[in-house]
Amino acid sequence: MPHPEHPGQSTSPRRPDEANPALDFRAFVEQLLAEGDAVAVEQTVDPHLEVGAVTRRAYELAAPAPLFTSLAGAEPGFRILGAPAGMSSGRLGEYGRIARHLGLPRTAGPRDILERLVAAMHANPVEPVVVPTGPCRQNVRAGDEVDLEKFPVPLLHQEDGGRYFGTYGFHIVRSPDGEWTSWSVARTMLRDRTTLVGPAMPQQHIGMIHEMWRQRGEHTPWAMVLGAPPAALAAAGMPLPERVSEDGYVGALAGGPVE
Known part of the structure; x- marks a missing residue:
């Protein structure tokens, strides 16, 4: 961090x-x-x-x-x-x-x-609580300040194709109509100081939402979370059905809503 x-x-x-x-x-x-x-x-x-x-x-x-x-x-x-x-x-x-x-x-x-x-x-989903700020706002870099290579991104295995920035984090994407927010766990590789690469396979939820945005001729808004609440990471890996948002299931796992 x-x-x-x-x-x-x-x-x-x-x-x-x-x-x-x-x-x-x-x-x-x-x-x-x-x-x-x-x-x-x-x-x-x-x-x-x-x-x-x-x-x-x-x-x-x-x-x-x-x-x-x-x-x-x-x-x-x-x-x-x-x-x-x-x-x-x-x-x-x-x-x-x-x-x-x-x-x-x-x-x-x-x-x-x-x-x-x-x-x-x-269980019935427990909706997350929206808060005005949090630790994720503690350090902010924008525009020309962005430099992912400042992070100590590890090369984990000698035959890996690159350095994995995300192995214990998850992706967040939302459908264009705002009705479906998908969290998913997948590796993300460092490409250069401003670019990461990762999978968006069509049969997976992240790929389905990516295709929705592509059909509109727009880029997919996307976020990656590192240092997430452990229960949120577990929820991101749950095999939930299509168009079911993971964020509401964190509370069912941990006994309280995620912020």
Whole structure:
């Protein structure tokens, strides 16, 4: 995440849901650190292959999620969290990191997690709450200031075609009539300082909405979210039907509406 313009200050007030890690990514990271299911890696690590190698090893060993706090070539304040939804050691609850995405206790098992997801899919949507500002407004770059290459985007595997900016985030697109907002999880690759590339396959919801805009002769308005509430990321991956918006299902997963 980019460092704030004025360290120690915030441009938005503390939100009531910050105590719920399923609805606040920073609280989620702090919870994992406090529980010993994440560890801060303060030694400088290179985003070029080294971050990917350490993260892969953490997956293999069911080790705590590595939070890289010093990245070669990056400005201070940028961080990368590896294995955010990886398995944990038995002492910490094997599925504890995944369970925390949904607001479940660390002792939750696969059946508990699956039942929560199924129940949320059949529950009445809880509409999101619109707020005037938030942490996503803390650092803003527009116009000529935009430079995606300032981010420590990692090359995760030697044979990858490029550096993936988005692996643990989701896309947001909305139909031209405003009736359908789709969240979807898909990788996004860095192309240059102002361009990312990613899939928009016609059989997927993002591709369907893209086609709606194409038929109007217009570009598709699009956003990508990184550092999202963990429950929102889970909702973005739910197999919901066409023309059903994911945002209303976050509350059913986490017990409260997403802001």
